[in-house]
Amino acid sequence: MAVRSVLLLLVVLASTPWAARGQTCPDGYSYNAGLCYRWTETLTSALDANNDCASDGATLALPRSQDEHDYLTGLISETVLIGITDYYHEGTWKYSDGTEIGAFNKFLPEADYPNTGRIDCVVMSKDDSYMWKPSSCSQEQYGYVCQKDAVMPPPPLVCPDGYSYNAGLCYRWTETLTSALDANNDCASDGATLALPRSQDEHDYLTGLISETVLIGITDVLEEGTWKYSDDTEIGAFSKFLSEVDHPNTATIDCVVMSKDDSYNWKPSSCSQEQYGYVCQKDGDMTKLPQLECPDGYTGVEGTKCYRVVSEPASAIAALAECQAEGADPVLPTSDLEHYYLKSLGLGTHWIGVTDSAPRSTEGNWVYLTTDLPALGSFNRWGSTANTDDLDCVAMDSAEAYQWAPTYCLDDLACVCQKAPPDQCPPLAAPENGAVSGSSLPEGVATFTCDEGYNLDGASTTTCQADLSWSDDNPTCNSEFCMCVCVSACVYVHMYECNVMVSVTE
Structure with missing residues (x-):
């Protein structure tokens, strides 16, 4: 029988785990601390820049902190448009999503760079150490940076x-x-x-x-x-x-x-x-979502905050006091994911931190119960319960699919305390047929292991870096034996040890 050398492609029986496949940012974007950025050098108007970002589900960059500003200055090498404008109210700069400029800003002195009625946009100016400089919106002389939230698909x-x-x-x-x-x-x-x-x-x-x-x-x-x-x-x-x-x-x-x-x-x-x-x-099975690293006694998953269940029924006033005593807020759900995560805790009807009570607010004007008392945003889960003058607190009502219900503040209900998660790298999912342990905090190290009968393919550890990204890609856990699939025609299919090249003769 003629002798042929046949190249064999080793195909791992275990499928690639989600964490190894998941992309933190879309192609063309770079990642920093939960956000994705895309720098476009093409010189364009603010309108065209906004439209290009919007077509990608993004906005012009909205630097809200020193870290975000510093990341942008490292990403670009030319002046760029960012998402700040006073188009809707002359002289009042806001982010292009309508939110206020907070304590952080990098505007150049207005005395040197006055704002006029024809200057409604803002650039990070290369000639001014990338400080924020008012600019015309119609000039086609700057590139721009698009920004969107990082999304890690769930396993x-x-x-x-x-x-x-x-x-x-x-x-x-x-x-x-x-x-x-x-x-x-x-x-x-x-x-x-x-x-x-x-x-x-x-x-x-x-x-x-x-x-x-x-x-x-x-x-x-x-x-x-x-x-x-x-x-x-x-x-x-x-x-x-x-x-x-x-x-x-x-x-x-x-x-x-x-x-x-x-x-x-x-x-x-x-x-x-x-x-x-x-x-x-x-x-969905919330236990399968990547877990946040939270303060002791608190839990959460990627995309939520950190929560602690207080199952002992108490009035809304007592619940608020208990949360505040440990530096927490009563739970303030602001997204559907947070809503369903709270539901998954199995607590039953419980307080949330929303009120229209004086002196914090006025009747019918619901606000989140925090120190700065913001008004409710576009997110809410109001059910069918009508509001009356004596219903000044709010509960997630388990009898009504955990929709929000105005409730008498002296009722005794369970509660959930909430803290913001500490800065950390994106939570890691364990490789299929394996496990991951360790810390997601900056400089923390996570370690991967495989179940018996599986070998680790890739780095066994990864470190959370200062920019809140992991130093290494996630490994996979491969079966100790793999199926060989012929690149060219062959008669036999065998099982071999993984990561070896095999020559088959006939």
Whole structure:
């Protein structure tokens, strides 16, 4: 028999773990302390620069700290436009996302560089040590830096196979046209429900997931004319129903779709028609998300803050005092991810740090209960409970899917204390068939190990650097035996030790 040398490609049986595949920043961006930056040297106007950043889901750079400013000065080598303007109110500089310039700023003295009605933009000026200098918005003589939040996709184990992840929830879109009953049954067989969009973010994610009209989990089958989520919770402050005048509800219309022809707004529909697909929804497994390194007694995952559960019921006043005694705030959820992480703690109904009580605020003007008492932003999870003069505190109501409910401040409820996580590198996920331990704090070292029967491929340790990035890529844990796949035709497939080159003869 002729002798042939056949090159073999060793293919590891274990798949590449999420942490090794995940990209902190998109291609073309560089990473610093939770943010991604892209410098474009092309000389352009502020409008075109803004449009280019926006097309990428980014903004012009918004340096809010010395660290961010210093990183930008190291990234660029020419004057660049940044996201600061007084376009909307002459003489009042704000970041382009509408937020105020805080204590940190690098403006050159106004006496030397006066602001006029025709100067509405700002550059980091190379000729002035990259200090901030007012500039015309229309001049095409500067490059620019785009900025966006760093995103580390969660490990696949957060959601079952076939589901996609968003902010604590898992979704599965099925295009098969079916009745509402069959759709409900299919979701239930998976431990899920039809999708229950309760916030703008959840609604927006669904519109990005689907490309056709779909059934969602809203019905009035139990009480004609009263729409509820299919888990029997009330429709809260968030709703995307089309005008009832244009789309009337009748006794034969008991279900709801997100209608493609109506910009995916909610439209009453028959439950029996087999003409729509559907989306199933279930909670993500929060224990699989990368864990933050928090103060003792506190826990959190990447994208949240650090939390400590206080299960002993107490009034809102007592709960506030307990949190403040340890330098913490009552919990202040500001995103859907934080909302669902708090839900995953299994605490039941509990206080959150929101009030409209004097002297901190005025009736109906809800504010976060912190030392600077900011007003609520665009995020909220208000349920259906109406506010009255004597309901001056707020709870996450477990009976209403943990939506926010105005509550009497002297009620006795559990609470959650919140602290900001310390500066740290992005949490590391353990390699598949392995583990990771150590510290994510600056100069901390994380160590990787593999389960029995697996070998470590890559560095066994990585160090958290001053710029809050890891010094080394995550390793993988490979099986001690790997399958050999022939580059050219061969007869036999064998198992060999990993990381060896094998010559096969026939």
